[in-house]
Amino acid sequence: MAYDDLRSFLQTLDKEGQLLRITEEVMPEPDIAAAANAVPRLGDAAPALYFDNVTGFTDARIAMNVHGSWANHALALGLPKETGTKDQVQEFIRRWAKFPVKPEYREMPLWADNSVEGDDINVFDILPLFRLNDGDGGFYIDKAAVVSKDPDDPQNSGKQNVGIYRIEVKGKRKLALQPVPMHDIAQHLRKAEEKGEDLPIAITLGNDPVISIVAATPMEYDQNEYELAGALRGAPAPIAKAPLTGLPVPWGSEVVIEGVIEGRKREIEGPFGEFTGHYSGGRNMTVIRIDRISHRTDPVFEHLYLGMPWTEIDYLMAANTCVPLYQQLKRDFPEVQAVNAMYTHGLVVIVSVKKRYGGFAKAVGMRVLTTPHGLGYAATVIVVDEDVDPFNLPQVMWALSTKMNPSDDLVVVPNLPVLELAPQANAPGIIDKLIIDATTPVEPDRRGNYGNQVRDLPEMGAWLTKLQALAGR
Amino acid sequence: MEAQNTICPRCAHETIDKVYTSPVPGAWDVLQCAQCLYTWRTSEPPRRTQRDAYPDSFKMTVEDIANAPEVPTIPALRPTA
Numbered sequence: 001m002a003y004d005d006l007r008s009f010l011q012t013l014d015k016e017g018q019l020l021r022i023t024e025e026v027m028p029e030p031d032i033a034a035a036a037n038a039v040p041r042l043g044d045a046a047p048a049l050y051f052d053n054v055t056g057f058t059d060a061r062i063a064m065n066v067h068g069s070w071a072n073h074a075l076a077l078g079l080p081k082e083t084g085t086k087d088q089v090q091e092f093i094r095r096w097a098k099f100p101v102k103p104e105y106r107e108m109p110l111w112a113d114n115s116v117e118g119d120d121i122n123v124f125d126i127l128p129l130f131r132l133n134d135g136d137g138g139f140y141i142d143k144a145a146v147v148s149k150d151p152d153d154p155q156n157s158g159k160q161n162v163g164i165y166r167i168e169v170k171g172k173r174k175l176a177l178q179p180v181p182m183h184d185i186a187q188h189l190r191k192a193e194e195k196g197e198d199l200p201i202a203i204t205l206g207n208d209p210v211i212s213i214v215a216a217t218p219m220e221y222d223q224n225e226y227e228l229a230g231a232l233r234g235a236p237a238p239i240a241k242a243p244l245t246g247l248p249v250p251w252g253s254e255v256v257i258e259g260v261i262e263g264r265k266r267e268i269e270g271p272f273g274e275f276t277g278h279y280s281g282g283r284n285m286t287v288i289r290i291d292r293i294s295h296r297t298d299p300v301f302e303h304l305y306l307g308m309p310w311t312e313i314d315y316l317m318a319a320n321t322c323v324p325l326y327q328q329l330k331r332d333f334p335e336v337q338a339v340n341a342m343y344t345h346g347l348v349v350i351v352s353v354k355k356r357y358g359g360f361a362k363a364v365g366m367r368v369l370t371t372p373h374g375l376g377y378a379a380t381v382i383v384v385d386e387d388v389d390p391f392n393l394p395q396v397m398w399a400l401s402t403k404m405n406p407s408d409d410l411v412v413v414p415n416l417p418v419l420e421l422a423p424q425a426n427a428p429g430i431i432d433k434l435i436i437d438a439t440t441p442v443e444p445d446r447r448g449n450y451g452n453q454v455r456d457l458p459e460m461g462a463w464l465t466k467l468q469a470l471a472g473r
Numbered sequence: 474m475e476a477q478n479t480i481c482p483r484c485a486h487e488t489i490d491k492v493y494t495s496p497v498p499g500a501w502d503v504l505q506c507a508q509c510l511y512t513w514r515t516s517e518p519p520r521r522t523q524r525d526a527y528p529d530s531f532k533m534t535v536e537d538i539a540n541a542p543e544v545p546t547i548p549a550l551r552p553t554a
Binding site for chain 1: 495501530538544
């Protein structure tokens with residue numbers, strides 16, 4: 001099932017019992033963020049939340065936690081809501097194999113019904129904005145897919161970018177956006193600023209659920225997010241040309257904000273409670289001038305709470321962080337079995353691998369550090385044997401408990417890049433990275449006293465199936 | 474923007490602008506500090522709206538603003554032909 005807009009997905013969530021409508025009157029703060037902070041604590045089948053009775057607003061419609069559980073993530077991909085985490089990652093890998101699937105331009109985009117331009121713009125009139133965390137410097141937009149082009153190669157649709165970035169609302173038509181240097185939009189902005197130009201952008205809010213997933217996927221620079229959306233949906237992603245900038249935007253967005261990042265200009269921004277579970281800022285950040293807003297009638301404001309993990313953002317960048325790392329490692333090392341990069345967008349990466357020869361696991365660990373995503377993340381890489389499931393943390397802990405000798409298996413590589421939001425770095429942006437080799441040494445590496453490992457009994461699998469049937473699960 | 478008779482909870486600056494008012498009259502206003510750009514709704518809890526209740530760890534000074542790092546760094550202009 002391919003969803004063309006947010007509303008059709010909300011209907012499915014409702015039908016599946018995965019949308020909780022909060023009908024009592026709530027305060028914009030702290031109620032909405034506190035509820036969104038709380039809801040993931042309900043577990044892997046936590047619902048999305050929908051608010052339409054908010055003090056002071058006459059027609060606010062706010063959707064929170066839309067991707068904030070494995071059940072909702074499964075439904076976003078058209079899978080049964082009971083689908084397990086590892087199965088969702090494997091399905092993601094299978095669908096990625098169909099990449100690229102070209103998007104299709106569609107007429108009469110849903111957001112074209114209403115528009116406002118220039119000095120008539122007041123973003124507060126259109127979005128029921130509110131604060132997420134106590135120390136945030138203001139009201140943020142943090143689940144929008146931002147579209148931009150490479151200023152040196154604007155016709156190249158591969159180099160265009162669709163990504164989610166933190167955006168602070170600073171005035172009726174003024175925003176700030178954080179381009180982390182490792183992310184594609186930062187490359188676009190740098191090129192524009194080197195040329196002394198503004199960078200045109202389109203900020204699209206309230207998208208179909210797969211657009212949010214691809215916008216949060218660390219794809220390679222010349223890979224097109226819409227072409228991945230097509231592969232994941234099993235149908236071309238519907239897009240349309242934004243009226244002012246001509247940028248390709250989702251056909252079904254609730255709101256499309258067009259404008260520019262003003263070149264060579266910075267202004268105080270933040271702090272903001274980030275996906276690391278820590279505040280970052282205040283810093284002098286980019287300034288966006290809004291020139292046009294187009295929107296559906298009665299738009300739904302889809303927003304995302306983030307804080308101490310796990311919150312919605314951790315679900316939104318779990319499977320889609322594992323898969324590109326897996327693909328890139330597998331390309332060079334077919335021995336790689338699985339990659340778990342679900343923790344804090346891959347600041348920790350766990351890889352299971354067959355060993356070609358002694359020392360191989362450490363080499364694979366080093367390769368993780370030089371993947372495009374690994375450059376800015378992967379502060380710690382744990383490499384485990386092929387029979388250890390990286391998604392099974394008790395097994396990973398067993399590997400660390402028994403396969404890792406600190407004298408030989410901890411490799412620290414000093415002064416590597418990391419995103420500036422990583423709070424553990426001594427100087428923001430530079431960190432020593434750690435590879436932990438928790439694999440069993442193989443020839444000619446003869447360390448340890450491993451002898452024979454206890455293996456699952458050959459009959460265990462059949463018994464597991466039988467017991468699951470008997471237990472009714 | 475309309476000037477307000479209050480101080481910024483975060484940096485104690487005295488120039489505060491009203492940037493929005495609730496569609497339901499009298500429910501709340503959204504205010505913004507002209508110095509540190511902190512933005513708040515008047516209906517938020519005191520820990521976000523009152524200088525004396527605002528957590529020290531979130532407070533900001535003029536020096537903090539002046540010394541805030543640039544993200545990302547503005548690159549050099551390309552040489553013109």
